[in-house]
Amino acid sequence: MLKQYIKAAKREVKADLVLKNATYLDVFCGKLRKGDIAIVGEKIVGTGEYAGVEEIDCSSLTVLPGYIDGHVHIESSQLSPEGFASLIVPRGTTTIIADPHEITNVCGIAGCAYIAKSSKNVPLDVKIQLPSCVPATPFETSGAILAGKDIEENIGKDYIFGLGEFMNYPGVVNCDSDVLKKLEAAHSSGKIIDGHAPSLSGYELNAYLCGGISTDHECVTGEEIEEKISKGMYVHIRHGSSTRNLENAKFMTDENYRRFILCTDDRHAADLKQKGHIDDALKNLVKMGVDPIRAVICATLNAAECYNLKFRGGIAPFWLADLVAVSDMKNFEAKYVFKSGKLVAKDGKPLFDTTTRHLPESVLNTVKLKEIGAKDFTLTLKGNRAKAITIEPGGIVTGCEIVEVESRDGDVVLKGTDLLKLAVVERHKMTGNIGKALLKGYGFKGGALGITIAHDSHNIILLGDDNASLAKAANTLKEIGGGMVVVNSKSGETHSLTLDIGGLMSSRDAESLQRDSRTLIDLAHKMGVKRDYEAFMSLAFLSLAVIPKLKLLDTGLFDVEKFGFTDIDA
Amino acid sequence: MLKQYIKAAKREVKADLVLKNATYLDVFCGKLRKGDIAIVGEKIVGTGEYAGVEEIDCSSLTVLPGYIDGHVHIESSQLSPEGFASLIVPRGTTTIIADPHEITNVCGIAGCAYIAKSSKNVPLDVKIQLPSCVPATPFETSGAILAGKDIEENIGKDYIFGLGEFMNYPGVVNCDSDVLKKLEAAHSSGKIIDGHAPSLSGYELNAYLCGGISTDHECVTGEEIEEKISKGMYVHIRHGSSTRNLENAKFMTDENYRRFILCTDDRHAADLKQKGHIDDALKNLVKMGVDPIRAVICATLNAAECYNLKFRGGIAPFWLADLVAVSDMKNFEAKYVFKSGKLVAKDGKPLFDTTTRHLPESVLNTVKLKEIGAKDFTLTLKGNRAKAITIEPGGIVTGCEIVEVESRDGDVVLKGTDLLKLAVVERHKMTGNIGKALLKGYGFKGGALGITIAHDSHNIILLGDDNASLAKAANTLKEIGGGMVVVNSKSGETHSLTLDIGGLMSSRDAESLQRDSRTLIDLAHKMGVKRDYEAFMSLAFLSLAVIPKLKLLDTGLFDVEKFGFTDIDA
Numbered sequence A, B: 001m002l003k004q005y006i007k008a009a010k011r012e013v014k015a016d017l018v019l020k021n022a023t024y025l026d027v028f029c030g031k032l033r034k035g036d037i038a039i040v041g042e043k044i045v046g047t048g049e050y051a052g053v054e055e056i057d058c059s060s061l062t063v064l065p066g067y068i069d070g071h072v073h074i075e076s077s078q079l080s081p082e083g084f085a086s087l088i089v090p091r092g093t094t095t096i097i098a099d100p101h102e103i104t105n106v107c108g109i110a111g112c113a114y115i116a117k118s119s120k121n122v123p124l125d126v127k128i129q130l131p132s133c134v135p136a137t138p139f140e141t142s143g144a145i146l147a148g149k150d151i152e153e154n155i156g157k158d159y160i161f162g163l164g165e166f167m168n169y170p171g172v173v174n175c176d177s178d179v180l181k182k183l184e185a186a187h188s189s190g191k192i193i194d195g196h197a198p199s200l201s202g203y204e205l206n207a208y209l210c211g212g213i214s215t216d217h218e219c220v221t222g223e224e225i226e227e228k229i230s231k232g233m234y235v236h237i238r239h240g241s242s243t244r245n246l247e248n249a250k251f252m253t254d255e256n257y258r259r260f261i262l263c264t265d266d267r268h269a270a271d272l273k274q275k276g277h278i279d280d281a282l283k284n285l286v287k288m289g290v291d292p293i294r295a296v297i298c299a300t301l302n303a304a305e306c307y308n309l310k311f312r313g314g315i316a317p318f319w320l321a322d323l324v325a326v327s328d329m330k331n332f333e334a335k336y337v338f339k340s341g342k343l344v345a346k347d348g349k350p351l352f353d354t355t356t357r358h359l360p361e362s363v364l365n366t367v368k369l370k371e372i373g374a375k376d377f378t379l380t381l382k383g384n385r386a387k388a389i390t391i392e393p394g395g396i397v398t399g400c401e402i403v404e405v406e407s408r409d410g411d412v413v414l415k416g417t418d419l420l421k422l423a424v425v426e427r428h429k430m431t432g433n434i435g436k437a438l439l440k441g442y443g444f445k446g447g448a449l450g451i452t453i454a455h456d457s458h459n460i461i462l463l464g465d466d467n468a469s470l471a472k473a474a475n476t477l478k479e480i481g482g483g484m485v486v487v488n489s490k491s492g493e494t495h496s497l498t499l500d501i502g503g504l505m506s507s508r509d510a511e512s513l514q515r516d517s518r519t520l521i522d523l524a525h526k527m528g529v530k531r532d533y534e535a536f537m538s539l540a541f542l543s544l545a546v547i548p549k550l551k552l553l554d555t556g557l558f559d560v561e562k563f564g565f566t567d568i569d570a
Helices: A002-009 A081-091 A101-107 A109-119 A148-154 A169-173 A177-188 A202-209 A222-230 A246-251 A269-274 A278-288 A292-306 A467-480 A510-526 B002-009 B081-091 B101-107 B109-119 B148-154 B169-173 B177-188 B202-209 B222-230 B246-251 B269-274 B278-288 B292-306 B467-480 B510-526
Strands: A015-026 A031-040 A043-048 A052-057 A062-065 A067-072 A093-098 A125-130 A160-166 A192-195 A234-238 A260-263 A323-326 A334-339 A342-346 A385-391 A398-404 A419-425 A434-440 A447-451 A460-464 A483-488 A494-498 A550-553 A556-559 B015-026 B031-040 B043-048 B052-057 B062-065 B067-072 B093-098 B125-130 B160-166 B192-195 B234-238 B260-263 B323-326 B334-339 B342-346 B385-391 B398-404 B419-425 B434-440 B447-451 B460-464 B483-488 B494-498 B550-553 B556-559
Touching: A002 A031, A002 A043, A002 B177, A002 B202, A015 A043, A015 A323, A043 B202, A062 A292, A067 A234, A067 A260, A067 A278, A067 A292, A081 A093, A081 A109, A081 A269, A081 A278, A081 A334, A081 A342, A081 A510, A093 A292, A101 A109, A109 A125, A109 A148, A148 A177, A160 A177, A169 A177, A169 A202, A177 A192, A177 B002, A202 B002, A202 B043, A222 A234, A222 A246, A234 A246, A234 A292, A246 A278, A260 A278, A260 A292, A269 A510, A278 A292, A385 A550, A398 A434, A398 A550, A419 A467, A419 A550, A434 A550, A434 A556, A447 A467, A460 A467, A467 A483, A467 A494, A483 A510, A494 A510, B002 B031, B002 B043, B015 B043, B015 B323, B015 B334, B062 B292, B067 B234, B067 B260, B067 B278, B067 B292, B081 B093, B081 B109, B081 B269, B081 B278, B081 B334, B081 B342, B081 B510, B093 B292, B101 B109, B109 B125, B109 B148, B148 B177, B160 B177, B169 B177, B169 B202, B177 B192, B222 B234, B222 B246, B234 B246, B234 B292, B246 B278, B260 B278, B260 B292, B269 B510, B278 B292, B385 B550, B398 B434, B398 B550, B419 B467, B419 B550, B434 B550, B434 B556, B447 B467, B460 B467, B467 B483, B467 B494, B483 B510, B494 B510
Parallel strands: A015 A052, A015 A062, A067 A093, A093 A125, A125 A160, A160 A192, A234 A260, A385 A434, B015 B052, B015 B062, B067 B093, B093 B125, B125 B160, B160 B192, B234 B260, B385 B434
Antiparallel strands: A015 A031, A031 A043, A062 A323, A323 A334, A334 A342, A385 A398, A419 A434, A419 A460, A447 A460, A447 A483, A483 A494, A550 A556, B015 B031, B031 B043, B062 B323, B323 B334, B334 B342, B385 B398, B419 B434, B419 B460, B447 B460, B447 B483, B483 B494, B550 B556
16 A cells, blocks of 8 residues: 555545645644645545545634544443444544443453454444453452453453553552453553552552553542653543543643543443533533643544554544544534544534444343242341441442331331332342342332443342332343333333343444433333432442442442441341 | 562562662653652662662762663664663663664674674663665665565564664655565564655655654754654654754754654764763753753653653653663763663763673674785776865765876876875675775875775775775775775885774774774874864765765766766766
C-alpha cells in the first residue's frame, strides 16, 4: 500500500476520499488549521489541496481525530458489540479499550473471544483487555475463574491487547503470588496493565505501581490526581452513567494535561442514545471551561500514546484515517464519522450493519439451574432480630439495619413490614447455592423481581415478598436464558426481557431493547419500587462484595468491612 | 522481581539503594519535588522517605532521569562503544538511539552486530537502528550494500531496534521499489523508522511521511519545524560537532514542546570530552533561555515516548532507575550517574571498565588494497583547463572552480599552484578504483595526508602534492589497517594513527587516541593546511555525494546537483 499512499500524497493520482476545505485539529501543535484532508485506504495521506475520487465538503465543519474511550465495559450497555457500536460510532468514537470483565465472569475466556470476534463486524477498533480479577472475590461462585496460569496462557494471544483494570489492589500490595503471576505474565508479553486503585496513595500506591500498572480511572480529588500523575500514571477522566468525574479536568495544567485520558467505564444504552458517549464528555468539559483543543487531545492523542497505538489520534500523513467531522467544538455534533478511511456514520446514524451477527453457543444459555421451588426461599431465623440490607442513596453502597421480624412455620413473615426477601441464586455451576437475606425500604410489593446481572459474578438476584413468586422469577430467568423478570402474584402475570448473551446483553437492536427494558422498569415502579432506585440496576450491585457494607452472595450474607461472611441473625 | 520491588516500595524491607533528600524532577507534572528515591535492582520503587542498604546523600543535588540521545552515530567519535560510553555516561546519558551507518558501510550487518555486542560491555543502553541507506548512493563502491532483502532479513532481529535515518528521501518520494521494500519490512516488524529530510515540505513531505517515518533531525527554520511537527513528526534538536541547531528550541511552545527531542548525530571525542554530550546541549539551551524543566523533558520523557521506551525517562515507581544527579539545572554538572540502578559514574569519571573488550575479526583489517605505486596517481588531462574542488567555509559543502593547469609527461603539474591532488582509493573490494581530482586552496605542501574515513562509503581519501607520497600514504593506511596518515616528502617521515575498527574507530582509550590524533592534526597544519579546515575531517566529507556541489568518489568526479559523474576537463 505504501506506493498508493505516496503517489496520492504527492498528487500524482487522486486520493480515494478527500474532505474538502475542512478546519481540522492539529493535535501536535494544538492548533486548528485549514485545508483538505486526503485519504487512501485506511490512512490519511496528506493535508493541503487535494482532489479525490470521492469528495465531501467539510467547509462548515471541524474535523477531529476519532475519539478513543480509554476504558469501557461494553456489557454495561446491555448491548452486543454490534449494538454498542451502533450507538457510539455515530457519536465519533472509533477506538475503545474494552475490558470484558462481566461476560468473562460468566463465560470465561470464551467471553473475551466473543467480544473480540463480534467487534470485527463493526467499524470500531475494540482493543480487548484480558480481565485480571475474575472472580472479583474468592467468596462467591462465578461462571469462571481466571487464575494466574490462565492469564499466562492467554495474555500473549494476538487478540488480547493488555491486562484489564487490576482491581485487586490489596493483592498487589500484599504480594499475593497468583496476583504477581498475572502481572509478570503481562510484562513478559509486553502488554499494558490498566489500574483501578481508588484512594490509594503514598507507599501503598508506590507498591501498587511496582506491579507495573499504567493507568487509573478512579481518582476523585485533585491531590489524588497530582500524586498519581506524578508517579507516572495516566489518569482517566470518567463519564459513565453512575460514576462521572469530569470535574477532575479542573486539575489539568499546561504541564500535565498530556497525561489525561477520557473514558466512560460503565454507560447505559439510554445515556449513550440520548446524551452520547465521548462526544458528550467533550461537550460537558467545554461547558465547564476546559480548552476544547486540550479536551480533544485527551480523547485522542493522549489515549493513543498511553495505549501505544502508533499513528493514531492525530491528523497527519500515514496516520489512521479515523476522523469525525463535527459542527463545532462546543456541541461536538458529529456530521460525518470515518473509520479507517470509510464513511461509517452520517448525521448521527450508522451507515453499517448494526445487527448482531456473531452469536456463538459459548455465550448463550448461561443460566444453569435445577428446577427451583417455593420452599427453596424459606428463610429460617434463630430469633426475631435480623440484619437487613439497606441501600444508600446512589444505589451502590449498602447499609445494615437490625430489624425485628416475626416467623411462622420456620419462615420469616414479610407481610405488614417494609422488608423484602433478597436471594442470590447460583446460576453457573448448578451448585444449588441460594443466598438469602432481607432488604429494607425498597418499596416493592406483590410478587418478585429478578435479573441475571449481579456484579461481578452475575448470579441471579431476586427480590420479592412471597416464595412462589421468587421461584417463578428464577425459573422464568432460566427459561428465557437470562434477562430481567417481573412476577405479579396478584394478576398472575409474568413479564420478562431476554438478555441472551451471557444473561448480560441482548442480541437485539438498541432501540427495541431499550423500549422493552423501559416497560419492565415502569412495571417494577408501579409495583412500588421507590423512584430513588433504578428498579433492576440497583439490585445488580447488591452482590458486589468489594463495595461496603452488607452484601449478599450465593454463598451467604457478606460483611464487606470485615471481608467475611456474617450471620443474618442479629 | 515484582515481589522485591513491592516489598521495598511499602518499606517492608530496605531498598537496595536510596538517594536521600533529593530534589528530583517530576517530568509528568513538570515540577521539582523533594524526597528520597528508592531503588531495587534496575527499577525505581518509590519516592518519599526511604531507608536503603546503601544510601547516597543528594541533599544538594537535583536528580533527573538519565538523558536519551535520540540519534547518534557512535563512529563519529572515532571511539569504540566502550570508549564512547566512557565519555558520555559520566555526563548523564544512559540511553542512545545509535545508527551504525558508518561501520555498516564498511562491514555490513556485522558492523551492527559489533556495535550491539560491544555495547553490552558498558552501562549504556544502545538501541541499534539498522542503517537504511547503505551505500548512500549507488555510484560509489562501499564495503557493503543493504538492499531491501537484507533489511527484510535483519529488521526483525531482537538486537535491531528500528530502521535508521531514511536519507534517501527522493527514493521514498519516487516510490523506488527497493526503498519501499525496506519501509514495508520495518512496518511489518512493528519497528520505528527515523527520518532525514532536510528542507522537505508540502506535498513532497506528505509523500515522504507516507513511508511511515517518525522523526527528523535536519530542521533549520521555524517554518520547517512547525510543518514537520504538525504532520506528526518528532523533531530532534541537534547538538553535534559541526551541525548544531539548538536555536531550534526557540520554536517550542506550550502546546508543541512534547514533540521535541535532543540528539547529537555526529560529535567528536574532543567535544564530548571537553564540552560534553546531552548535558552540554541542556546547558546551552538553558543559557538561551529555554525553561530547564522543558529542556530536560525533551531529553528524557519525549525521547522515551517517541521511541516507545516504556517506563523510561521519568522518576516514578517501576520506572527504570537511569538517573543523573546534577549540581543544578544551569550547569548540569553530573555528580552521580546511575544506570539501571547501579552507580556507574561519579564526578565525571566512569566507574566501569572502559577498555574495548569486544573486537571481532569482522571489523578488523578492513583496508583491502593491491600494492599501489606512484604512477597510480598520475592525472592526465585533455587540455589545460580543469575543474577543481573548493571547500566552502564550514567544511562540508564544496564548490567547483575552473582552473588553468599545466601538464608534464601526461601528469598535471602542481608546483607553483595552490592546487593539490585529491584521490579516493577504493579499499573494500580490491576493485583497484582510484578517483582523482584537484583540490584548490587547502594550503598543504610537501607530501600527503590520508584517512580511511570518507563519508559514507569510507574509501581512502588522500591529498598530496606528489605521487610517491600519495602512494606511500595509501600503503601505510593498508599496513596499519586503517586510520590517519601524514607523509612528509622532505623529511621522509611518515606519521600515522590506527583506527583499527573498520578504519573508523579506535580500540584505544579516548584520552590517548585524542592526544595522538591532535599530534597528527597539528602536523598537517604545520605542513600548511589552513586553519579554516579541520585537517583530516574536512577531507572526510569530500566523498559525500549527497551534499553539494562537486565531490570525488572512487569511481570518479561527481556533480551532486546533476546527480551524475562529470569530467575533470573543463
